Amino acid sequence: MRSRSFLTGFLLAAGSAAGTVLYRRRAARRRERVELYFGDGSMVSLTEGSAEADRLLGHARELLAAART
């Protein structure tokens, strides 16, 4: 009886942990972002919220809208 309730608790904890990880990953992927790749192989990633990213995101939105109209 005791081992059964332990197993249930363990499964619940593991399930909610996995759910949290999946939710966070999905949320991160859904964020608007800009990735800049340079000739030397370096990369800069900017996510929405920063001034630089918002400026670039604005230009990209215009481009996407122009392509679809």
Add this chain to the structure above:
Amino acid sequence: MGCVSVRPMPTTAKALADLTEISTQIEAAVVFDREGTVVASTVDDEKAGRLASSALELLRVAAEHGTQSGSEAEELAQLDVALHDGSVFVVRDEDRLIAATTTPEPTVGLVFYDLKSCLKGLGEAGSTTSTAKKRDEKP
């Protein structure tokens, strides 16, 4: 019996046709030079011109950011912008650039690969043509 006339397709147009056929995630693509002159596109001329100038502006602003973050020694080679309703990609290969828009959440690596292959193909075709022209010009 029917008669079919076959005209050779220009290399740039063919490369773009191949690109959109291979990569279903790509919605529109424009090949242009550093001055914004459109070489080929999958959209009409007016739209292509607007896309090329917007992409150049995007690249200019991105390069400004690169300079500020200390990457001034290296030129911006490519960029991708992921938006909720689609993505924008710009790839540079020497003097030629390609900009493309895609559906939301595309396979970034695959799109970059296809765009680079397209530009490379155009570059090789261009150099082959110019070599052939030079060879023809020789007495």
